[in-house]
Amino acid sequence: MTTTPISDPITARPSPARTFGEIVLTDDVRDRIGAALLPLPNPMEDIDRSLARFYVAFAALPVEQLQEILDFGRHVDTPGVALVRNLPVDPQVPPTPTDGGPSREKRTFVAEGVLLGLSQLLGEPVGFTTEKAGRLVHDVVPVATGATTQTNQSSVVFLNFHNDIVHDDAGRYDVSNPDFLVLHCLRQDAGREAVTYYADARDVSRALDQRVLATLRAPLFRLNAPGSYVRDIAGGVEVLSEPVPIVSGPAHCPEIAVSANGVRGLTADAEAALAELQRTCIEVAHRVHLEPGTALLINNRKGLHARSVFAAKHDGTDRWLQRTYLRRSLWNIRHRGTTADRRVH
Numbered sequence: 001m002t003t004t005p006i007s008d009p010i011t012a013r014p015s016p017a018r019t020f021g022e023i024v025l026t027d028d029v030r031d032r033i034g035a036a037l038l039p040l041p042n043p044m045e046d047i048d049r050s051l052a053r054f055y056v057a058f059a060a061l062p063v064e065q066l067q068e069i070l071d072f073g074r075h076v077d078t079p080g081v082a083l084v085r086n087l088p089v090d091p092q093v094p095p096t097p098t099d100g101g102p103s104r105e106k107r108t109f110v111a112e113g114v115l116l117g118l119s120q121l122l123g124e125p126v127g128f129t130t131e132k133a134g135r136l137v138h139d140v141v142p143v144a145t146g147a148t149t150q151t152n153q154s155s156v157v158f159l160n161f162h163n164d165i166v167h168d169d170a171g172r173y174d175v176s177n178p179d180f181l182v183l184h185c186l187r188q189d190a191g192r193e194a195v196t197y198y199a200d201a202r203d204v205s206r207a208l209d210q211r212v213l214a215t216l217r218a219p220l221f222r223l224n225a226p227g228s229y230v231r232d233i234a235g236g237v238e239v240l241s242e243p244v245p246i247v248s249g250p251a252h253c254p255e256i257a258v259s260a261n262g263v264r265g266l267t268a269d270a271e272a273a274l275a276e277l278q279r280t281c282i283e284v285a286h287r288v289h290l291e292p293g294t295a296l297l298i299n300n301r302k303g304l305h306a307r308s309v310f311a312a313k314h315d316g317t318d319r320w321l322q323r324t325y326l327r328r329s330l331w332n333i334r335h336r337g338t339t340a341d342r343r344v345h
């Protein structure tokens, strides 16, 4: 008896693309990269020289692992999220900043070197004036005043499935935004509760009712600007995008965009589709407990990420991630460039 191969309705290919990657360094490679990074100065003193030094340090990666990370950054059919494990860490990690960072007590910069070293294998680190004051290394820490917001400062609420978007005067927040983000863990939350989720749009599209997917593919949605923009620039008033679809592009490699800070569906069906989307994301999502020595590479177009509730004390002992935003090229956001810093837009 012969069996007919099951064809996947989204990809029309025999088997769906792999949507999760995992790269584990050997102890020897970890120690070699750590030794190269330990004496280096604060990379912000001369960012482009530091990035060149990080290239040299990360040349210690075996060629197969280096290629896996490079392929993650450049190919359409590679996973949307990848976990890198057994990375070197700083000999001492100062108290977690309580005000959204940065720490003034950090004396070594192994964490920054790991973050930026991995980051530049995917793209160019970029800062946005409206996010963390344009810094290239973001501290993602719970902040008391933001505990219940749909921002990375929160802890007592589930941070809904979203991608990181950027307010733009053109009315589209999903165009100038990062292609990738990297999350690197310096300190895990004491209760080890915090979970980072990633739902790949390929898995989501396959799992959704096809009528709901068709609604999500129609320009029936207005994204609210990021919480930081609404809070710091717009005086707390929502600033909605042009009507856009949530899911766009070819069926086998869709792009997805959702604002954490709220999306307005323009019809009742559109509102219902948004609720269904959040439900489906949780069903198909990959789940990761980030701990020191691990970094999560996130494609910000292939999928949506989210974060669970976790306990925070705001006393220097809380969970601490560092984050970068990356563009494959700085050229096509040059209209936003600042004169003060060529990486800040």
Ligand SMILES: O=C(O)CCC(=O)C(=O)O
Binding pocket: 140, 152, 159, 164, 181, 183, 195, 196, 305, 306, 307, 321, 323
């Ligand atoms: O805290 C996390 O795990 C993810 C937070 C987040 O959405 C972000 O930093 O963009």
Ligand SMILES: [Fe+2]
Binding pocket: 152, 162, 163, 164, 305
């Ligand atoms: Fe995010």
